[in-house]
Amino acid sequence: MANWQRGVMRLMRIPNHAVTVTVIHDYTPCYRRITFTAPDLVNQLEVFPTLWLRLWVPHPAKGEGHLSQRGYTFVDIRPDEGTFALDFILHEQPGPAGDWAKNAAIGQRLDVALTPARISLPEKATEVILAGDTTALPAINTWIDAIPTHLPVSVAIEDDHDDLAGLPCAARENVTWTWVGPEATRGAALAAHLTGSEHARPGLYAWAAGEKTLIKHVRSVFRDHLQLDRSSQFTQFYWIHGKATG
Numbered sequence: 001m002a003n004w005q006r007g008v009m010r011l012m013r014i015p016n017h018a019v020t021v022t023v024i025h026d027y028t029p030c031y032r033r034i035t036f037t038a039p040d041l042v043n044q045l046e047v048f049p050t051l052w053l054r055l056w057v058p059h060p061a062k063g064e065g066h067l068s069q070r071g072y073t074f075v076d077i078r079p080d081e082g083t084f085a086l087d088f089i090l091h092e093q094p095g096p097a098g099d100w101a102k103n104a105a106i107g108q109r110l111d112v113a114l115t116p117a118r119i120s121l122p123e124k125a126t127e128v129i130l131a132g133d134t135t136a137l138p139a140i141n142t143w144i145d146a147i148p149t150h151l152p153v154s155v156a157i158e159d160d161h162d163d164l165a166g167l168p169c170a171a172r173e174n175v176t177w178t179w180v181g182p183e184a185t186r187g188a189a190l191a192a193h194l195t196g197s198e199h200a201r202p203g204l205y206a207w208a209a210g211e212k213t214l215i216k217h218v219r220s221v222f223r224d225h226l227q228l229d230r231s232s233q234f235t236q237f238y239w240i241h242g243k244a245t246g
């Protein structure tokens with residue numbers, strides 16, 4: 001099958017950058033950080049919270065040599081060392097990116113592409129909510145690094161693993177972390193938690209990312225319960241339960 005995604009990116013003149021695996025570290029059996037060296041790419045990065053890339057991974061089910069793209073969030077960018085890392089959820093369902101990460105080896109090379117859409121905290125923000133599932137944890141950590149320490153931040157993540165204490169969570173004063181166990185409907189428990197929490201308004205900014213149904217629930221809380229307008233909230237779905245990205 002033709003690599004139409006790569007064709008579209010070429011037409012849009014979006015360049016690819018080669019990156020090489022240098023370190024593989026498992027925080028838990030399901031959460032793996034892979035560090036890449038890519039000095040040219042790292043030196044041209046304009047860093048802002050949630051900055052992500054498109055990783056081109058082999059997709060053998062679509063044909064020999066076929067590459068598919070998947071979104072992953074930059075973490076631990078080190079310009080002096082020319083390195084950055086990506087945190088991978090090693091999910092059970094097969095998928096080219098998750099499978100690649102499970103089998104990654106030092107020295108492996110991949111291509112990545114950038115299509116940054118800048119996001120920043122509104123100047124009027126006095127309090128921040130960061131929510132989602134564990135795919136949003138890398139982005140949440142980048143937010144916490146960027147938000148001024150005097151602003152209170154409430155993090156709420158829906159996940160039922162029993163080894164959550166092993167995950168990398170940015171430490172900083174004025175941040176509360178809440179892990180919410182899921183109910184039958186994905187996102188319902190997270191929405192209930194957010195609805196039951198007290199927050200300052202105006203000045204509240206809310207951001208969320210994760211699975212599509214979960215985000216639908218969280219978006220309703222932001223919009224209908226917290227009554228946040230578009231300038232005070234941002235939500236993005238990162239993946240769809242039971243459906244491959246393409």
Ligand SMILES: Cc1cc2nc3c(=O)[nH]c(=O)nc-3n(C[C@H](O)[C@H](O)[C@H](O)COP(=O)(O)OP(=O)(O)OC[C@H]3O[C@@H](n4cnc5c(N)ncnc54)[C@H](O)[C@@H]3O)c2cc1C
Nearest residue numbers: 071072073089091093095096097098238241242243244245
């Ligand atoms: C902007 C952006 C940033 C992202 N950042 C990160 C990040 O930093 N770290 C990260 O791990 N993910 C991140 N994601 C999500 C990641 O791109 C998706 O999880 C993607 O579907 C993984 O691709 P795959 O090839 O492994 O699986 P796919 O081929 O897309 O899907 C195969 C199967 O696996 C299931 N699946 C996919 N992802 C998950 C999951 N997380 N948990 C359980 N089941 C899953 C699907 O429902 C499907 O059944 C990000 C996505 C976007 C759009």
